[in-house]
Amino acid sequence: MxxxxxxxxxxxxxxxxxxxxxxxxxxxxxxEALDLNGGEAMVWTSQQMGLQAQFxxxxxxxxxRCLNPLRRTTRxxxxxxxxxxxxxCLVCAMAERLYPMLxxxxxxxxxxxxxxxxxxLLKDRLGDLIEERMNLRxxxxxRLLQAETAGPLHHQLVSTLAFCAxxxxxxxxxxxxxxxxx
Amino acid sequence: MLKTTYQYEQTxxxxxxxxFPDLSAEQAADAIGILSAWRLQLVGAxxxxxxxxxxxxxxxxxxxxxxxxxxxVGKRFGQDGGFVSIGPHEKGHQLELRSSREGxxxxxxxxxxxxxxxxxxxxxxxxxxARVKLTWSFPEDLPLRRHEIAERIPLQERWASPVLAGLxxxxxxxxxxxxxxxxxxxxxxxxxxEAISPAEPTTDR
Numbered sequence: 595m596x597x598x599x600x601x602x603x604x605x606x607x608x609x610x611x612x613x614x615x616x617x618x619x620x621x622x623x624x625x626e627a628l629d630l631n632g633g634e635a636m637v638w639t640s641q642q643m644g645l646q647a648q649f650x651x652x653x654x655x656x657x658x659r660c661l662n663p664l665r666r667t668t669r670x671x672x673x674x675x676x677x678x679x680x681x682x683c684l685v686c687a688m689a690e691r692l693y694p695m696l697x698x699x700x701x702x703x704x705x706x707x708x709x710x711x712x713x714x715l716l717k718d719r720l721g722d723l724i725e726e727r728m729n730l731r732x733x734x735x736x737r738l739l740q741a742e743t744a745g746p747l748h749h750q751l752v753s754t755l756a757f758c759a760x761x762x763x764x765x766x767x768x769x770x771x772x773x774x775x776x
Numbered sequence: 777m778l779k780t781t782y783q784y785e786q787t788x789x790x791x792x793x794x795x796f797p798d799l800s801a802e803q804a805a806d807a808i809g810i811l812s813a814w815r816l817q818l819v820g821a822x823x824x825x826x827x828x829x830x831x832x833x834x835x836x837x838x839x840x841x842x843x844x845x846x847x848x849v850g851k852r853f854g855q856d857g858g859f860v861s862i863g864p865h866e867k868g869h870q871l872e873l874r875s876s877r878e879g880x881x882x883x884x885x886x887x888x889x890x891x892x893x894x895x896x897x898x899x900x901x902x903x904x905x906a907r908v909k910l911t912w913s914f915p916e917d918l919p920l921r922r923h924e925i926a927e928r929i930p931l932q933e934r935w936a937s938p939v940l941a942g943l944x945x946x947x948x949x950x951x952x953x954x955x956x957x958x959x960x961x962x963x964x965x966x967x968x969x970e971a972i973s974p975a976e977p978t979t980d981r
Contacts, residue, residue, distance in 0.1 A: 701890035756893040762900035765917040770846040772919040
């Protein structure tokens, strides 16, 4: 894994829609599924990036993530634009750290059996995290768990992380999260 | 004047650019203001090379394509008859390169998501490298328009709800039209005596 990129702490940002917050939190959840120590790594990375003001500890990070309406315990507030920008930077930095793993999952040149095992492992871990933290009465959450719909959604989450890693990833991810609801 | 070479490498992709500083613009000796050549190596594909126009066409096609893929929109990018175009193909992506030489068949490369991500990262590094003083003409990353997002939903799925609603409404109107209404009788004016005194109880005994 590579070092956390040097990204300066954001001072402004855009207000994310409800769907944008859902996607952002799901990307963080995918990162946790890919990295067993993901929660700690997020706090460490945010400190490396100078985001102590936004996320001084795990609890503050968790409180921001609880603004996701799909969560089991959700908070009815709007996400502060600076917090949203900080989370976007954090997702991109974590994607950069995990890029070799993301590459292995997405590459068709890896041995097929090994790739299937990796996807199965990710599916199990992500499923466990979703069952633990998300509101299972929501249809959008169930789609992430059902066998026939979960595969493409997991693939979309992993490829999103791969495309938002790297120097231009922050702008791409921000633009995507600001997409209007169809 | 020494030629400057920069290399951007990411797992399955390697991009090499060569050029010179534009001394008329007072650029530093290590800058590239005039691109003389570039080479792109993708694993399992022949080496690509070309001029600045070709690189610009590659950038103009690939970067917006990657941006749209993030939003789940898979449409083809690149001008018709241009040097480069890219679009979805089966489970991956098809990069089509056309040579400016006469009689050379277009080269089609199949990329998976990992290879495309590598290519995008190489191009990102090039365009954001402060030493490379070239301007690129592709739109910046902005949220997509509502109709662009709607296009990712299959036509059948998009129209299913309005069509069903229209059919249900039409069926309701037809049923209401053809079902006969009860005949409109003259309103019964109750007898004044009946109204005042209720019917006498029957004495059948």
